[in-house]
Amino acid sequence: MFFRAFLYLTWLLATAISTHFDGPSITQVTAPVDHAEGPHWDGRHNILYYVDIHSGGVLAYHYNTNTLSRMHLNGDVTPVIPSRKDPHLLLVGLNRSVVAVEWDAKQKVGSQAVLTTVSEQFPLSRFNDGKADKRGRLWWGTMGVETNLVVPPGQGFFYEITREHIENPIIIRKDVSISNGLAWNKANNKLYYIDTPTLKVVEFDYDDEKGTISSENRTVFDVNEHPSIAGAPDGMTIDEDDNLYICLYGGGAVIKVNSSTGKLLQVIALPARDVTSAAFGGPKLDILFVTTSRVSLTPKERLQLPAAGSVFAIERLGARGLPAFTADIVDSVPKKPVNLLENIFGPEIFTPGNGNKNVVTRNTSEPGGSK
């Protein structure tokens, strides 16, 4: 009964927000994991990288073959950014360390090394969201350890990690609680940023040459001022028209917002409550891949939301993303290698039939890839 009601509401909402029948379509493209996060599209091999934070999973969804491979490291992992010079060299956040791992995105893991460890004063804190900028520097943030869904405030930092500052990353912001979504505008002179508990998306002036942001910020969007939406802002991305796509953890949706006016343009409901992050991908960069979580759902809620924890592909949005920047802080695995690997799985093919009828699965034998 509840599930039917949920489906109906989702359908109603989806219908209400699509202005015509060519509106967005939502496809479940992977089986669920507990806490999918940090999607990054690598157009060099048509791979969507993402993580399953608490299982230490680094996942590679191969768009061309619709298959998924996973490697698991020893700890919490996020984010994952492939390197500029070598697509098989990944920069990964492992607990509060930046590690370099060679992985062919399938079966073979090569050398691994710890490049740096941050936030000694908060031993249980960990990396959270992070991206590379246009020059390949890493802008990665941290958060305090979560216990019983509570994160202690002020134990996070927002770091900038450059080739010159690998050992001692630059602190961009301190007193952060949950360092999250970030995106640069097309002109590359603004940085959008989220510290989740503030419920705000803020804009900084960004100087790409110096690698600095302004001390002042402007609030672009405040979830508190929009009673029609719920949850807290988590990951985000931007399209080529500088519209932001903000994922609402607890809010069951991705929202599209004009970054200059803050106007709420669209609400895209998903069959998951905790929507974690989004990235444009696909050969034309016109598919919005969205990661979700089921880690905070009760057993009953998991039955109601069987696809929670999956990656979804939103198509026919009528928008395109900008290519994600790759990392350029090391050329190879530099130091004395260590073994951080726990396990490796795949390739797996996602087959539907989990009872979730309001999503369709991708059909690779059809032109365009989906239905």
Ligand SMILES: *[C@@H]1O[C@H](CO)[C@@H](O)[C@H](O)[C@H]1NC(C)=O
């Ligand atoms: C990451 O943290 C977990 C929990 O504290 C710990 O068990 C694990 O060994 C850590 N991983 C590394 C590589 O230090």
Ligand SMILES: *[C@@H]1O[C@H](CO)[C@@H](O)[C@H](O)[C@H]1NC(C)=O
């Ligand atoms: C943005 O500015 C406000 C007001 O000065 C400040 O309280 C807040 O910490 C700033 N946010 C970030 C992420 O720096």
Ligand SMILES: *[C@@H]1O[C@H](CO)[C@@H](O)[C@H](O)[C@H]1NC(C)=O
């Ligand atoms: C965002 O709003 C500004 C001001 O109204 C407008 O000029 C701009 O075209 C809008 N952006 C998009 C992508 O519609």
Ligand SMILES: *[C@@H]1O[C@H](CO)[C@@H](O)[C@H](O)[C@H]1NC(C)=O
């Ligand atoms: C996928 O598409 C092909 C070509 O249209 C069709 O023959 C096949 O039945 C479809 N498979 C599924 C599972 O829908």
